[in-house]
Amino acid sequence: MVKPRFEEYKPDNCSRNILYRINESRIIRFTEEHEQHKEIVYLHIQLENGQYAVYANEYRNPLIEKRGCKTADVLILIVDEQKKHIFSFLFDVKTNISAFSDNLLGENAMVTALKEVRDFLEQLEDTLISKNALIALYGNRSEKENLGIVTRNFDSAKFEAVAEMYEKIFQENHAANPLILYKLRNNLKPYGNIIERVKQFAMKKIAISGKTYQLHTYILEKENGNNNAEISSDTSACQNEHADENIKKEIYSADIYLSIEDVGSTPPPPPLPST
Secondary structure (H helix, E strand, O other): OOOOOOEEOOOOOOOEOOOEEEOOOEEEEEEEEOOOEEEEEEEEEOOOOOEEEEEEEOOOOOOOOOOOOOOOOEEEEEEEOOOOEEEEEEEEEEOOOOOOOOOOOOOOHHHHHHHHHHHHHHHHHHHHHHHHHHHHOOOOOEEEEEEEEEEOOOOHHHHHHHHHHHHHHOOOOOOOOHHHHHHHHHHHHHHHHHHHHHHHHHOOEEEEOOEEEEEEEEEOEEOOOOOOOOOOOOEEEEEOOOOOOOOOOEEEEEEEEEOOOOEEOOOOOOOOOOO
16 A cells, blocks of 8 residues: 655754654644744644654655646644544644734735735645645545635735725726826736635635635734743754744744644643443
């Protein structure tokens, strides 16, 4: 039987686009570095007997050309060999997906918002192709798919307003100055094919290849205290860039708890005692 090939998991040395196997419950710390701040996602992976996890940063199937392929930050599988079931979860970190201006007719706010959503959807779509090719190697198994976003703010109302404003701008009887209206329409026309998807995105739903997914959202909170505090020994670090540890940065973090059953922002309840 054909099986996927994994690398040995080394907590302090995670490379991009490598599949790592994890054989025991642990916390993985994914870090994304920026000039003035960094974002940390603590992935609490809970495994039971007969289960293992697969972890990858920016995973792309090796048969897919790198040019033109967009990847999500993290892909995780939890595989249950006995039940022949796979739990999959992929997500991307966005500093603030809702950071565009409230003044939708100025400062390129709508173009910024539409581009953010479009690029995010393309990351998920491309990574799902790679993930599905990986899952196919496991043969006949059930799968529970999950998609997510980690960000400082997710403002559904702002994305609803963008979709509504887009439709108003392209109405024939719009009352705006003709020159301004022409420029707006010219700038926004390339995004017309994603407006319905923006409406879904505002409701935390994503449609890909005829399937609708619930979008799991996790909010980054600013950490207080010493930025150089040590991480506990059961936490391993994977980051997308080498950081200059001498530079103090603001830290924003989120916790994600994963098991074969579900994914969430709070720890799962303890198992019921056996009778």
